[in-house]
Amino acid sequence: MEQEERIRSRVARAxxxxxxxxxxxxxxxxxxxxxxxxxxxxxxxKFLNTRLQDLGLTIKIVSDDGxxxxxxEDESRLSTARFYVxxxxxxxxxxxxxxxxxxxxxxxxxxxxSTIISRKxxxxxxxxxxxxxxxxxxxxxxxxxxxxxxxxxxxxxxxxLVLGWxxxxxxxxxxxxxxxxxx
Amino acid sequence: MSSSRYAELIERIxxxxxxxxxxxxxxFVVDVKESLRRLRExxxxxxxxxxxxxxxxxxxIIYVIALQQEDxxxxxxxxxxxxxxxxxxxxxxxxxxxxxxxxxxxxPVAENxxxxxxxxxxAYGYWASLREYSLPGGGEAPEAxxxxxxxxxxxMEEADLERxxxxxxxxxxxxxxxxxxxxxxxxxxxxxxxxxxxxxxMMRGLVGVVQDPxxxxxxxxxxxxxxxxxxxxxxxx
Numbered sequence: 001m002e003q004e005e006r007i008r009s010r011v012a013r014a015x016x017x018x019x020x021x022x023x024x025x026x027x028x029x030x031x032x033x034x035x036x037x038x039x040x041x042x043x044x045x046k047f048l049n050t051r052l053q054d055l056g057l058t059i060k061i062v063s064d065d066g067x068x069x070x071x072x073e074d075e076s077r078l079s080t081a082r083f084y085v086x087x088x089x090x091x092x093x094x095x096x097x098x099x100x101x102x103x104x105x106x107x108x109x110x111x112x113x114s115t116i117i118s119r120k121x122x123x124x125x126x127x128x129x130x131x132x133x134x135x136x137x138x139x140x141x142x143x144x145x146x147x148x149x150x151x152x153x154x155x156x157x158x159x160x161l162v163l164g165w166x167x168x169x170x171x172x173x174x175x176x177x178x179x180x181x182x183x
Numbered sequence: 184m185s186s187s188r189y190a191e192l193i194e195r196i197x198x199x200x201x202x203x204x205x206x207x208x209x210x211f212v213v214d215v216k217e218s219l220r221r222l223r224e225x226x227x228x229x230x231x232x233x234x235x236x237x238x239x240x241x242x243x244i245i246y247v248i249a250l251q252q253e254d255x256x257x258x259x260x261x262x263x264x265x266x267x268x269x270x271x272x273x274x275x276x277x278x279x280x281x282x283x284x285x286x287x288x289x290x291p292v293a294e295n296x297x298x299x300x301x302x303x304x305x306a307y308g309y310w311a312s313l314r315e316y317s318l319p320g321g322g323e324a325p326e327a328x329x330x331x332x333x334x335x336x337x338x339m340e341e342a343d344l345e346r347x348x349x350x351x352x353x354x355x356x357x358x359x360x361x362x363x364x365x366x367x368x369x370x371x372x373x374x375x376x377x378x379x380x381x382x383x384x385m386m387r388g389l390v391g392v393v394q395d396p397x398x399x400x401x402x403x404x405x406x407x408x409x410x411x412x413x414x415x416x417x418x419x420x
Binding site for chain 2: 019020021022023024026027057058060084085086087088089090091092093096099103104106107109110111113114115117118119120122131134135160166169170171172173175176177179180181183
């Protein structure tokens, strides 16, 4: 009984850590989970993941270099990786709109991310702006770009744009490229 | 060839390598074989300074070779896309199709925003950098004293803040208390501090707020989280 209570409180603590933003970036690092939940933190996370899956959510692990990791990955890689809770299933356009996105914003982000990927992960701001201007009103281009930067989807690297932490956390880049090319 | 001619030639090679390294352009614009041949030319005639330049240019060529290798790897991978072809593809898709393609691979993070000391530090940094501008509505620049008070609060540890919250909570009795009397109780120096700590108590639902817009009065009272309605109130101090 005591053991059950202990597990329950650890799962509750894991929920707090994963959902409530305590840093600038959401999610929590593997070492932070280990510090708070103990050495068996992965079992707690796996258990929580099965419960979250029933609710249409899942735990995603992203390494420092933006790769998605599985829970069976090496301990040292997991400890520096970030754990997020994300939606498990695809979002419809209507659902995205209710979350505050407009079609133009999503399409613009798709253009920006595709352009950056096609330029080996770093594209000059000017080039990205020029491509966006061909599809969207000029006044919207700068506004949308600064929104994407603010939300963490892209980041400025001198005069270039690179993919931001949120793109790695929320987007399956490989699948995205496939969908764009086969649309 | 004179040493100055060699130096000029080496400089040109080094500059091209720099362009490739710094501006992230196609590393294959550097003809490595030809550049190495030129650097090798007249090695025996070069003075010491030109030899050092030669060595530096050689190092840059090595870096370019590494970039070329990386490029070949990327092109061989499934993720390589020709920028021009991608642009043509993007231009050919309408906004709905683009959005739909994005959403198929998009799984947003579930997160809960909350005020943390980190956020407060960020906000403080923002306001401190706007010091010379007036505050909206007030028409006056923020007082240096106010910012100093914030600067004292922000490095506080969570545990200290918890203690201060408990202290303030114990000062609030059963009845209603005037908000401004309460925050100004310990003088102007502590006013901002008390207001900030009180705002954390309000956020947790431990203190409630009632406003009388006609009399321009604000009262606070002790509450429990379940009894309190969720709304946001801006209280100028």
